[in-house]
Amino acid sequence: MSDLGGEPDPLADEGLTRRLKALACTAPLHDLEVRKANQPWLEESIRDRYQMAEVALDMIDQVAIAMDFESGARHAQVLSRAERFIARQASDRPSAEHARIAVWVLESLINVRDVDRGFTRKYGWINTEGRYSLKTFDFKILEERSDSRGDLYLRASNEALNVLVGALDTDVESAQIAAEVRLRNLIARGRLADAKAVAEQARLRTIQYGETIRTQLEATERNVAAVDWLNHVPDLLNEALAHVESRQKEEQAIAQSITDDRDKAQDAANKRRAAELVDIVEDCIRRHTALHRRLLGAREKFRQEQDRQLFAPATRRAAVDLHRDLLQPILAETGTAATPPLSVFVEHSAGPTSTDQPGLATLIPALLAPPVQRSRFADEEEEPEPTPAEQEGGFSDEQWRAAHALLDLPDAARRLSHLLQEAALIDPPLPELVALLVLRAFSPQIGPALRHGQDHVLIAVPASTTFAQAGFAGDDLLVTAAQLTPNAAITDEPEQEPGS
Template structure:
């Protein structure tokens, strides 16, 4: 029994025998059909337009729009929306020359807006197709893609750029390797020119130019991602290999395209037929455009390494934004407690109106609005649903120190501001009162080595406990380390009042000054 017969028997009678290669090929063809679906949908939906638009071939206009945007794209910018509409008008007018010019412009704008998918949330298209998993089960997958997207440009403008899917629609392939596809297209172009088939050679030259645009678009997206986050791009292996491969590719293309250009010029000069000579001249312009695009791509490739290093330094050593946090106790609660209720509510209402996050309203659609209006209200009791009785369990007191020990330690650390003491003396005095008390005193002293001055000032505390290491070693039977100098400091200023306590408009801001 052969492998094919065995696979057919395992699949069952009449069932498919899905394999990884066959299933991947099927998925590629389904995605290719999905990319062309928006173009076919234009001709299906043109009957919904108010007017007689049946004479227009919308798919042809859409392909022309994709072609114009692709060839108008630059490395940093894209195509201008109004310019694309103006260049589409002659093609639209050629389909219906007796129609008014306003109708031609409306058709051009309608086709371009539908290629951008204006009106959808993400301005993209989605297709559903099925594949087989490892266990042979049928799985439905979503394929999201775009044909023409709007991107921000320098100076705050908005430009149009075609995606890889749109270029694949033009050249009749999907997910094709850029390098191998361009080499094949240029070899085909060279063979066609040498045989004098200039009509087919022009199509091959246009495909090679589309692949050049796609190659530059891959590099542009990589650099744009690097400007946002250098960690999102593998600059250790993937991008250096891409740059090296692209530079070698461009060097080979220069030699190949210059040879092609020589053959085209020879065919143009030796041609007798006027149409043959005109087509050869158009081929010269296309190949020159390919050489120009390769030159610009090479300059961008040479700038990619310095750009990565500059972005790495900028993002690694960028200063974090200094934003003072809001202390709810010191900034809001403490200043409001002595105020009357009628004045406090104005401040709290203004604070929470600005302190909570914004609530963007949902996008209202007619279907949602109708459903909301026609849905009867749910019956509710007057006092609401009955709350379940909670099961309260007393938590055990597992703290090491008692409240009496904490009070004794705080009393021991109530030092005069002009008479600091050594930690060793405090530990010896605490040990005479309670054997466990030195551990709590040592913990409070270590915490005082980094006192929260700003928090204590905002919360209105007049005194602050601090500890300083002057290099003296601690001599104690239970503890080691530095014999800290523990003392008490008086804060220089009184607590700041809440800005705008008398006016609700000032309640959203809070003072951020601290004691010196």
């Protein structure tokens, strides 16, 4: 109001309301500083080292830069960059603590504690009659959206962009022009570091302008009648088109000027700052191009949504009156005539029946379960029938003595084929025993023979001929006996070197 006794001033009241809303938008950031003292996982001695409001502003900055018409910032990307920012505040703390702080700040900005994921603040309102009342201001900082594939991404709200760039309820068009004029002035004076900060603010104002248009088009998709397409939106589109066309010309000229300065710069620091400015301005040009394309199709979008929402015929389904359409006609019929329609009605109203099919969680344990042991008292047990043991073949003592007698060759060597032929004449099973003993002699165990006190050992060597005799065939062997002396005893202990 101009004075206490005069007429109320509506403009002053609206200005007060704008400032109160702007102040409310900063409350969630200040609340982070208050609530960090209540976190039991954050040690009291290091709480002051973490500036949560700075972390929140950095997150909003990253989300705003990554925003486009159809997409935004991914959670993992925002958390990864925030962890690096947090690590600069307390580089000696563990990385797990940095990650937990990043998640806590991000969830606080989304406000996962409330169902609607929004913030609510009270502010005072003085109407044109001078009466004071409290109103509720609902707003959001970061919003979760889902794309066509169902993946979640983050978007910064208009309130978040206002808090970030300091454009609290200011005209975006005039702020954008003022920022670019200031940017040109700073570039001309060679103050590239200050020019970079101005260019970043100009880019965020561009994002804010695009977000305003996107919000109107998104509201049109939900309900075309909720958006003023008669006056407000057409004026907004015309202003946006004029803004984009003028800004593209200005930004092209600025980008060309900075590029020339970058190429001519001799100082490495100035060349790097100029290159960063070129990237930022080119990003603004790209965003303005995308905004221009969306603005050109906005009116066609409105007509399509209007046809879809207002002129599409409503689906009508006739309601069924069970008493009039079913019960009364059935009662007038006989039981035989009433059965078919009643069966059809019950079948369709009850729905299809499905048999129980075991799932993997129940089928696999059932297949792997051991068989159930039957109780010994349940049924009469059958008397088991023992299986007769198979008689294994062997050699008698007479056959062993006959085989040793054939292989007693102290001063001579005989062929295996001759021994087998002679053994077959003595006893038909005897050649098998002789062949087994000769095969053992092909690799004689001299050491065990000496330890057991034997005076000779049987030796078999190849005879370079083949044979087929007494059911055996293969390389023929020369068999003889070698005498052993006790002095040649071999022990299992290794030789000791001299002097050990």
